[in-house]
Amino acid sequence: MIESIFTYQFMTNAILSMIFLSIVAGIVGTYIVVRRMVFVAGGITHASFGGIGIACYLGMPPLIGALLFAVLTAVGIETLGDKGKVRPDSAIAMLWSLGMAIGVLFMFMTPGYSSNLMGFMFGDVLAVSSADVIASAVAAFTLVIVAVIFRRPILYVAFSPSFASLTRWHVRAISILMSIAVAVSLVMAIKAVGIILVLSLFTIPQSISNLFVKNMGHMMILSSIIALIGSLSGLAVAFVFDLPAGAAITAFLTIAFLIVKLCIRK
Amino acid sequence: MTDDALISLQHVCAGYEGRTIVSDVSIDIRNNDFVAFIGPNGGGKTTIIRVMLGLIKPDSGEVNRINGLKIGYLPQSNDIDLSFPISVIDVIMSGQLDGNRLFPPKNVRQKAEELLEFAQLSELRNRPIGELSGGQRQRVFLCRALMGNPQMLILDEPVTYMDKVSETNLYRLLPQLAKQMAIVLVSHDIGTVAPFVKTIACINRTLHYHATNKISDEILRVYDCPVEIVSHGPVPHRVLGIHKYLPND
Numbered sequence A: 001m002i003e004s005i006f007t008y009q010f011m012t013n014a015i016l017s018m019i020f021l022s023i024v025a026g027i028v029g030t031y032i033v034v035r036r037m038v039f040v041a042g043g044i045t046h047a048s049f050g051g052i053g054i055a056c057y058l059g060m061p062p063l064i065g066a067l068l069f070a071v072l073t074a075v076g077i078e079t080l081g082d083k084g085k086v087r088p089d090s091a092i093a094m095l096w097s098l099g100m101a102i103g104v105l106f107m108f109m110t111p112g113y114s115s116n117l118m119g120f121m122f123g124d125v126l127a128v129s130s131a132d133v134i135a136s137a138v139a140a141f142t143l144v145i146v147a148v149i150f151r152r153p154i155l156y157v158a159f160s161p162s163f164a165s166l167t168r169w170h171v172r173a174i175s176i177l178m179s180i181a182v183a184v185s186l187v188m189a190i191k192a193v194g195i196i197l198v199l200s201l202f203t204i205p206q207s208i209s210n211l212f213v214k215n216m217g218h219m220m221i222l223s224s225i226i227a228l229i230g231s232l233s234g235l236a237v238a239f240v241f242d243l244p245a246g247a248a249i250t251a252f253l254t255i256a257f258l259i260v261k262l263c264i265r266k
Numbered sequence B: 001m002t003d004d005a006l007i008s009l010q011h012v013c014a015g016y017e018g019r020t021i022v023s024d025v026s027i028d029i030r031n032n033d034f035v036a037f038i039g040p041n042g043g044g045k046t047t048i049i050r051v052m053l054g055l056i057k058p059d060s061g062e063v064n065r066i067n068g069l070k071i072g073y074l075p076q077s078n079d080i081d082l083s084f085p086i087s088v089i090d091v092i093m094s095g096q097l098d099g100n101r102l103f104p105p106k107n108v109r110q111k112a113e114e115l116l117e118f119a120q121l122s123e124l125r126n127r128p129i130g131e132l133s134g135g136q137r138q139r140v141f142l143c144r145a146l147m148g149n150p151q152m153l154i155l156d157e158p159v160t161y162m163d164k165v166s167e168t169n170l171y172r173l174l175p176q177l178a179k180q181m182a183i184v185l186v187s188h189d190i191g192t193v194a195p196f197v198k199t200i201a202c203i204n205r206t207l208h209y210h211a212t213n214k215i216s217d218e219i220l221r222v223y224d225c226p227v228e229i230v231s232h233g234p235v236p237h238r239v240l241g242i243h244k245y246l247p248n249d
Helices: A002-006 A011-034 A038-058 A062-083 A088-109 A112-120 A130-149 A149-158 A161-168 A171-207 A216-241 A245-265 B046-052 B087-095 B109-117 B132-144 B164-171 B172-179 B218-224
Strands: B005-016 B020-030 B034-038 B060-065 B072-073 B152-156 B182-187 B197-205 B207-210 B228-231 B235-239
Touching: A011 A038, A011 A149, A011 A171, A011 A216, A038 A062, A038 A088, A038 A112, A038 A161, A038 A171, A062 A088, A062 A171, A088 A112, A112 A171, A130 A149, A130 A171, A149 A161, A149 A171, A149 A216, A149 B087, A161 A171, A171 A216, A171 A245, A171 B109, A216 A245, B005 B046, B020 B046, B020 B060, B020 B182, B020 B197, B020 B207, B034 B046, B046 B072, B046 B152, B046 B182, B072 B132, B087 B109, B087 B132, B109 B132, B132 B152, B132 B164, B172 B182
Parallel strands: B034 B182, B034 B197, B072 B152, B152 B182
Antiparallel strands: B005 B020, B005 B060, B197 B207, B228 B235
16 A cells, blocks of 8 residues: 555655645744744735735746735734734734635636635645645755754744843844744645645644643654654545545544543543 | 942933823942832833833933943743743743854853752753742742843842742842842832842832832832831731721721
């Protein structure tokens, strides 16, 4: 069975893609969870759909548009968070639904693209190309380097931004750098697991690992391993039973979380 | 600014979004000063602290610091996420005043270990911060404030929500520190802090400085609030100050 999986190029790409995305999700997802910015991440992901719609309409690669919208939304939320007169959660909700509305409108106006709607919503890890795999490998490698070099500032700024600013850390610069990392990482995962399911990869492994470790660095490593186990298991189930891979991965991770939570309680 | 002052505020007015909280505040903090900032809630204690820390700019007046003044700061504890995955020793090391360097100096862990020992927290070094009691946590944050070898230490209401035992455990560390640095201790509980400090500054919209730690009638008049007074004598006892606005008066 395992040998037959590797005879297909699309399956090899899917497996390599999930390995690199698990590393990305382990690092960035931990930051998202400990900073309690899951709703922000949801806003960024859904707002990026506006970029996908416009890119499709203009005949550009969809993920370029998604990247642009995601980064602008992330930096916008981070920058306006302190200054804006609108409540932060309301502003996120507005950007969330505005992005989706723009995406749907432009998709509707683009002939032949409406059928791709489901693909962007729920992803298709089996459609990941070799170029996508290389992109996710570069992202994973870059994030590991950033997480190692900036370990202290990321930890200190995430724990207590107000105190970090007193110790001469460039809090705003570090927060914006991490917001960009969050946006890029979420967009990288859209093709594989889709807009609606992407958050599962960035929150469930982290929630499981947080049940075992109470150290941000350890949480990043363990989350990556759990994300990898969950996504490869989901992928295997999807392959065997001919199910959508993104949904199988999300279901597998959620069941794993519930089982671990129940076992720990006992 | 006098020659031996670490920081000097002269006729400072400050507030938020155009609303003045304190006005005409003048005070010098010198090396080895141990001053209590006391006053009612909303009187402007934290505003003056924020001016000293450089977190807000005064609307008028002057703030002068000696070059490279290092200030250790123990904020009120209620802005911390207790579920955050960070160990006690990492919290303490985050106090290193070296934001311009990515990697810590070699002795940073040793310094953190020394502070853990000083605060009697060594056995908790690898515990997550959220698993500590309120009193232990505040001692960890005190260690964090001391990590950068500050010349001046600011403690903002350090014993809020703490029981008396934890309060004593924290306060008994302060006299030793006062020999090495200037300390500003912010509190709304004048009676508890008076025995520890050398001088008292009453803050209620402006600042009245008293070069003594004796609680006088003038202090109580400025304080303008019911306070718990600890009297010193052969037998420990407490009396409560009479509030002049009691309904039956």
